[in-house]
Amino acid sequence: MTLQGVKFTGVGAATPSQCLTNAHLSALVDTSDEWIQSRTGIQERHVAAPEQRLVDLASEAAGAALQMAGLEPTAVDLLILATSTPDDLFGTACLVQTRIGAVNAVAFDLTAACSGFLFALVTAAQYLRTGAYRSALVIGGDILSRWVDWGDRRTCILFGDGAGAMVLQSSDVDQLLSFELRSDGRLNEHLTLAFAGTPQTLGENLAIAQGGFAPIAMNGREVYRFAVTQVPEVIEKALHRAGCTVEEIDWLVLHQANQRILDAVAERLGIPQEKVISNVGQCGNTSAASIPLALAAPIQQGHIQSGDLIATAGFGAGLTWGAALFRWQ
C-alpha cells in the first residue's frame, strides 16, 4: 500500500500560567477594558514568566499532541517549530527535539510570523506526501511578550504567549484537501519586529552592528484591512481547489488576531457564528501558536470530531497569509 496522503492524528497546547488582564493593561497605559473588548474581543492573555522559555511551552504542547496521536517521540521523523521568538536565534527546534526525546527526527525552525504554523503544516505535509518521512510534529510557539513595547497602547493590548502542536502521519487517504499560501514583502512595513543594531567600530573604516531588535511596530488599520480582504479570498481559493463549498465547512479556525477580524471574515464568507472557533478573548494573539491553540480544546472536548472539515487561515507579518482545508483525523 502506498501512503501518499496525510492524516492529522494529534493536537496539543500549552500556555503560561500568568494571566495579563485588561485591568492590568489599564494600569500600564491609557486604555480601558471597554475599549479593548469592543475593538478586539480580548479580555486576558497568558504571558511567560522571566524564566520561562519557548522550549518549555513548545515541548509541553508537543508532548500532549504525541500522546493524543499515540506516537512515541522516537517515531517522529520530522519536527518543525514555527516561531518568530526563538530562545536561540540559531534555532529552537533542536532544543525541543532533545527535551521530548525525538532523537530520530530532523528538526528545524520556520519563520512566517502569525502564518508560521500554517506554513509549517503545509511544509511538513509535502515531506509526507513524497514518502520521504512517515510522521511529523508541527509546533507553533511564540513568546511575543518579550518583544512588545509595554508603553505602546496600540500594540500591547493584542498579544499573548503560548504554543500548540499537531501530529501528521502518512496515510492512504489524504486529509489535507487543499492549501493556498501567499506573501507580499511590499507590505512588510505594516507589521515588524525588526533588527535594530548598535554600530560598533572594529577598526579603521571597519564597523558592524551589534545585536538587538526594535519592539513590535504595527499599522493596525492597514493590517485589519489586509486581513479582512485577503483571508476570505485564500479560503475561497482553497475551497475551489478542493472542489468544496462554503456550506461543507464544519469549522472555521482562523489565526486568533482579533474577534472583529474573525467576525468580518466569517460574515464575508457567509459562515455562521456557531462554526467559528474562537479563544481570542482568553489568549489574545499568540502568533504562530494561535491556530493549534484554538483547535486543541474543541478537539479534546469532542466538539470537533473525526471527519469534520476544517477551514483554517493564518495571516500576519511579512506580510504572509494562507489557508488550508483539512479533515480532522
Ligand code: COA
Ligand atoms: N486604548 C484606547 N485608545 C486607543 C488604544 C487603546 N489600547 N489604541 C489606540 N487607541 C486610540 C488611538 O490613539 C486613536 O485615537 P485618536 O483617534 O485620538 O488618534 C483611536 O483609538 C483609534 O485608533 P485606531 O488605530 O484607528 O483604532 P482601530 O479602531 O483601528 O483599532 C486595532 C485598533 C489595533 C484594534 C485595529 O486596527 C486592529 O485590530 N488591527 C489589526 C491588528 C492585528 O490584528 N494585528 C496582528 C495581525 S497578525
